[in-house]
Amino acid sequence: MNALITADELAALEHVTLLDVRSRLGGPPGVQFYREGHLPGARYCDLEQDLSSAAGPAGRHPLPDTAAFQESMRRLGVSRGRPVVAYDDAGSTIAARIWWTLRYFGFDDVRVLDGGLQAWADSGRPVTKEEPGPAEPGDFVASPGHLPILDADEAAALARRGVLLDARAGERYRGEVEPIDPRAGHVPGAVSAPTTENLTPRGTFLPAAELRARFEALGVADGVETGAYCGSGVTAAHELLALHLAGLPGALYVGSWSNWSADPGRPVETG
Known part of the structure; x- marks a missing residue:
């Protein structure tokens, strides 16, 4: 499976879990950028809260706890049989973290929007401030150790x-x-x-x-x-x-x- 997806391919994709993972390392909370405009249907996934555990001797962004990660992904609607697409506005540097983390925990059907939010906008497609309602809870089961x-x-x-x-x-x-x-x-x-x-x-x-x-x-x-x-x-x-x-x-x-x-x-x- 290709790890990347283009804006045209994403627009044609149905039944997708779309995650906005924009963040500024050391800057304001990424959810602020999400609220200013995001891809229709996207839900916000937070680097600090959803993709990392608390900073400490292990580093500033250690891997999330398995149970906590599973809960976060289920809350966002991650389920078997439905692809995940993630995007950011920073050259895919943050989106790559969720691409890697989902695969580490055993979920392979995940792709990164190549070029991120800018590629979507450049394709002439809209962004919105309207936030979708709560996702239907996913059935993702986190199983660590699938990547070295x-x-x-x-x-x-x-x-x-x-x-x-x-x-x-x-x-x-x-x-x-x-x-x-x-x-x-x-x-x-x-x-x-x-x-x-x-x-x-x-x-x-x-x-x-x-x-x-x-x-x-x-x-x-x-x-x-x-x-x-x-x-x-x-x-x-x-x-x-x-x-x-x-x-x-x-x-x-x-x-x-x-x-x-x-x-x-x-x-x-x-x-």
Whole structure:
């Protein structure tokens, strides 16, 4: 199943669970953007409340508790036999988190609207402030462990034997700036791979062949163990979506730099 869907394909799709997952990391609540205008029929899914558990030593966006995630998705109408489509307005960086999280918990029929809200608007289709009523409760059963994840020790080991991609902006990888986390730099041995380079200027994903060429230039290939991390495990899911589109598997270091940098015993590289 294609992990992406175009605006035209979405408009023709019936009986879909449509989720608006817009958010601003460190900014105002994403529901404000939803209330200003969203795709007709979309319901708001919150990164902090629905797709993460509370911030702490494990990181700023740890995986949600299994029971809590199941409850959230059922509230939003996620059910077997009905596809989920998620969108944002940030190059699919937030939408990729729910794409990855649903699949990790055993729900595969999920796609990301390529180009997000802008692609929908560019197609000439309307947005609305009208909010749909409560969804018919879904029957989704959350079962964790369907995708590979890494903890800090496993990420360190993978960086030595395979390829560990750092999805943050290059200046954060190099340690020139660090606006959020305790220390600047990157996991020793990690390779800089900003998620912005997965996208066209229109905010859609590059074609699969171009994505594959990009990752191969970074050392990723069939049979090479690959993982990804970012600041807190959100944009790294975007990296894994891009890898998936390129036909390359990868594991997510969920805690990412927010987990690594909080441990003073962990070494840090810069440059």
